[in-house]
Amino acid sequence: MTPDMLPTLALSTMGVAVGVFIGALIGINISSRNSGGRPDWLFRGSVYATAFLASMGAWFVAIVFKGLLG
16 A cells, blocks of 8 residues: 555545444434433534544544555
8 A cells, every 4th residue: 555545545435434424423313312411422512523533433444444455
């Protein structure tokens, strides 16, 4: 893997980030509504920030796996 491949890997795995963001957003919203308030484990107390953080983590892992495994 060369540094020139990084933009290609990032673009080819972008769907992972979008999917995880939407899924986390829905899941966290359902969880917070069922618990009667915002859970304590949210990043900075924000549903959107937590979903964004989860999506960026998943995107990073997907880039690494695709780069290493092909």
